[in-house]
């Protein structure tokens with residue numbers, strides 16, 4: 421059977437985007453771990469969002485395989501594995517993908533599209549950006565708990581596929597300043613580690629000033645490193661990057677008023693890094709806060725709070741430590 425779109429790594433983002441594309445009428449094959457595939461083809465996939473969409477894609481409409489050879493017919497391949505798995509995904513694509521397939525990385529971090537490009541010479545590989553959050557709920561739904569539109573590096577190769585994204589209810593916009601978009605998103609992803617260590621849902625965590633102070637510290641270091649490297653991050657969301665730290669440090673009652681749009685988060689939404697810690701998986705902290713520390717170092721600067729939070733998340737990955745209160749985390753980042 422021919423599948424025009426393949427999703428490589430159907431976890432939270434891949435299953436959500438894949439199911440939405442199927443609901444919109446696209447011909448999709450999911451590449452996932454055997455356990456995930458067994459579940460999807462047994463139960464189907466349920467998706468929901470904070471605007472009230474609830475949809476169940478019946479098992480009969482799900483094509484899923486743990487064998488990457490199943491993507492051989494796809495004209496579009498969405499890569500949705502975590503950053504540490506990108507190199508392995510790239511090898512699988514090199515072995516099985518059509519040479520004329522378009523590859524779109526829907527991943528956080530800065531280097532994933534480059535990793536794919538390096539392994540797929542001659543193929544078109546584009547960076548993409550997912551602004552919204554998806555978590556798996558206790559009843560197995562893939563729930564989008566925040567807003568935002570998919571973005572991708574501008575390319576004529578996208579034109580064929582844009583209608584499928586629109587029909588899925590996930591319109592994709594093209595950006596010619598994609599490196600700036602990636603860094604703008606990475607600034608927001610600096611909260612992933614704070615959120616994971618807090619053990620709280622995003623909304624509860626961001627409602628507490630001490631956690632926001634932690635994030636402000638991490639962002640300031642990143643903004644300094646970006647400025648020293650001549651990179652101007654794009655604005656993702658309602659607030660300009662340079663204004664984020666000041667806004668985050670406001671007292672709770674003012675923050676709630678001024679940043680009401682930033683707090684338009686479903687109470688059950690949590691960062692993908694929290695999901696990783698819960699599942700006992702390695703996180704993407706080296707690709708997010710670690711990327712800031714490396715950028716700073718290349719610019720002759722230091723980013724101590726980002727370095728410290730990388731170490732704290734690694735300790736949490738090793739099962740050490742409990743959820744940290746805001747004041748405790750702030751003290752650890754300033755130590």
Ligand SMILES: NC(=O)C1=CN([C@@H]2O[C@H](COP(=O)(O)OP(=O)(O)OC[C@H]3O[C@@H](n4cnc5c(N)ncnc54)[C@H](OP(=O)(O)O)[C@@H]3O)[C@@H](O)[C@H]2O)C=CC1
Pocket residue numbers: 428429430431432433434451452453456486500501502503505508509512526527528529550551552553554555691692701704
């Ligand atoms: N979740 C979110 O809200 C958001 C996530 N993102 C980004 O999207 C990307 C994906 O995140 P997310 O969906 O949360 O990640 P998940 O871990 O939920 O999903 C990735 C899935 O891919 C599977 N996988 C990895 N390698 C292979 C392989 N070779 N073959 C088959 N399956 C494989 C993983 O299995 P296993 O775990 O067993 O390795 C996992 O089930 C990340 O870069 C993340 O930062 C961006 C915005 C929001």
Ligand SMILES: CC(C)(CO)C(=O)C(=O)O
Pocket residue numbers: 528550551552553554566608609611612622690691692693
């Ligand atoms: C949407 C957001 C910023 C939520 O934390 C995210 O990218 C993630 O969880 O990885």
